Amino acid sequence: MKNKLKKVVCSLLVASLALAMAGCSSSGDTADTSADTSSDASEAETSADSGDTIRFALMSPMTGDAAATGAQQDNGVKLAVEAINAAGGVNGKMLEYDVFDDQANTNQAVICGEKIAADGNYRFVVASNSSGCSQAAYPALEAAGIPLVSGVNTADFMTNQGFSMYMRICVKDSAQTEQLVAAAVEAGYTKPAIFYTTAETDTTNFQLATQFLQDNYGIEVVESAQIQPETEKDFAAHITNFRDAGADCVFFFSEYSPAALFIKQASTLGWEDYGRYSSAGCSNPQLIEIAGADVAEGFISVSSFVADKDNADGEKLDFIDNYVELADVDPGEWAAGAYDVVCMMADVLSNEEAADLTGQELVDWIKENETYQGIMVDIDIDENGDNSAATIVQQIVSDGVWKEVQ
Amino acid sequence: MFLQHLINALSVGAVYALLAIGYNMVYGVLEKLNFAHGDVYAVGCFVTFSLLGGMNPILAILIGCCVGFILNVGVERFAYRPLRNSGRVAPTISAVGIAYIMRNIIQLIWGAETFAFDLGIFKAGSINVGGVVIGTLQIYLFIIAVALMVIISLALKYTKWGQGIICISQNIETAALMGIPVNKVIAIVYGLGAALGVIGGLLFCQYYQFIFMGIGFAYGTMKAWMASIWGGIGSLKGAIVGAMVLGLAETMVSAYISSTYRDAFVWAIFIAFIIIRPQGMFPAQGAEKI
Secondary structure, rough: OOHHHHHHHHHHHHHHHHHHHHOOOOOOOOOOOOOOOOHHHOOOOOOOOOOOOEEEEEEOOOOOOOHHHHHHHHHHHHHHHHHHHOOOOOOOOOEEEEEOOOOOOHHHHHHHHHHHHHHOOOEEEEOOOOOOHHHHHHHHHHHHOOEEEOOOOOHHHEEEEEEEOEEEEOOOOOOOOHHHHHHHHHOOOOOHHHHHEHHHHHHHHHOOOOOOOOHOOOOOOEEEEEEEOOOOOOOOOHHHHHHHHHOOOEEEEEEEHHHHHHHHHHHHOOOOOEEEEHHHOOOOOHHHHOOOOOHHHEEEEEOOOOHHHHHHHHHHHHHHHHHHHHHOOOOOOOHHHHHHHHHHHHHHOOOOOOOOOOOOHHHHHHHHHEEEEOOOOOOEEEOOOOOOOOEEEEEEEEEOOOOOOO | OOOHHHHHHHHHHHHHHHHHHHHHHHHHHHOOHHHHHHHHHHHHHHHHHHHHHHHHHHHHOOOOOHHHHHHHHHHHHHHHHHHHOOOOOOHHHHHHHHHHHHHHHHHHHHHHOOOEEOOOOOOOOOEEEOEEEEEHHHHHHHHHHHHHHHHHHHHHHHHHHHHHHHHHHOOOHHHHHHHOOOHHHHHHHHHHHHHHHHHHHHHHHHHHOOOOOOOOHHHHHHHHHHHHHHHHOHHHHHHHHHHHHHHHHHHHHHOOOOOOHHHHHHHHHHHHHHOOOOOOOOOOOOOOOO
């Protein structure tokens, strides 16, 4: 009798869990869809692209080690949706979005892509933070005729392989790295070391930087270290090696967290007299928070977006203020990129000519006709899907905040 | 340069030792893989982190330890105890499940971001001895790890509860027949293990001066588990020595071989070691009546 009762209780528990998981899906609510962090989102009720709404999807890591940047993307999208809907929507239609958690994992990204495609009611997808995830999800989306638009996919390969339904508004890695290397060399550094992670983008940046240094300036990298960001937090061995190799500057190709820990640990070990340069992944206020303002002072990065209120006005200033109110932290490139993507797509769909276009026709129309002035970058998508109007700026940590280098 | 690497390695080892002491205590009693250890104590660490702004840090640490204690007692009661006699697989799976639940609870409450961390107790600084830099915090950590080991060893040896724990670790059925409240003692061991884990976790966070939701598994569980196996299951001395060996292996591989493949090399060394000496360097000694 007791065993039978146990079986019944277990069955009920399993059934409850299954129901709860199914209920994790987003409702596509216009005001707040950020609570949905499940890749099962599209299994929810799909109210379809009704006459009153325009639905789109956001692919982003909402759980796992990259969840912090995923949260930024989600917040950026949320602010854009709220602003557009508050202003009357797109030709009267409200924007709705669902979040698909790819966990910054390519296998999960494939599943997300397939779920979005199977839903059949999304006009476009805001791409994942990770270029690799966007690449993994793309085939399913292309087959379903859903454009994939990215705010922050910087890997060169994304627009080198004929992805006709893919567009991005950010500057690609090679351009960022070339500018970063030039900045360090112009500052007089001749013995660079490179600290990078196993992520594909960071590994590519390491190769590009090594190549640019050698080909353009005849400079050899004196030491390098590749780290596993998920399992390695102690960089004392690398710091010792860099210092003993005589490095006078370090390039960081990583997210903000490993770079912040590196400079902080280097400071503890008494190594502070070296230049610090990073790709856009580090241009985040949290680098300063983790490393400490004193240690981070003088850190240089390149990015398309700086939350520098002294050099912001209009919509950009409003975005920074609203973001701080929402998330209690300054926005980074992930948030601004996602915001711009949604605003640009809303602008496109508000145009009479493009309002009813879908799939490849919509992408082609954007490439031919759309120009948009975003808070992060101006947008003019070229034939390959790159943003020919995008620019990057140098930024430096000064008095505890990121400042645009004038 | 070698000396600096050696100091770095011992510092890493001291951090791992703090994490391994609590883990080894629990692992030593039941010899079941507790993959939830790190994630459970991580919750306690985050509670302390939240309280640090407006509270005495010592009080915040104590509250964090209490949260870890209560949480792990609950986990033991509802996730492990029902599976205690179900072999090794079911409790292991249950532990993995608890680990994920705890990590997601942290994410839900505190978010997935990395936060700067400072207990406000230790004054950061360093000593330069002939070009070799030794952080003062590194010295504190080593002293705390050894002190904890001594206190726990004495408590196990000279208190009634300690003797009960040792008895249960040797044979649960016999311990029960001798009148030892097995369930209560095991629950307390789990609770203490988590409370010690919170202390280790907080010192880990203090050492690296950050806290994030991933501190539990990659460090609290995996490193502590490796250190425990390396040093000898159930031996606190072994946990510390094992942690030092692990720190040395990781640092030296990173410094002289490859940081990219550090984990692969360290695991290869680890596997080779347990093939040769599966009981670890200093396995717990138990008297056996023949």
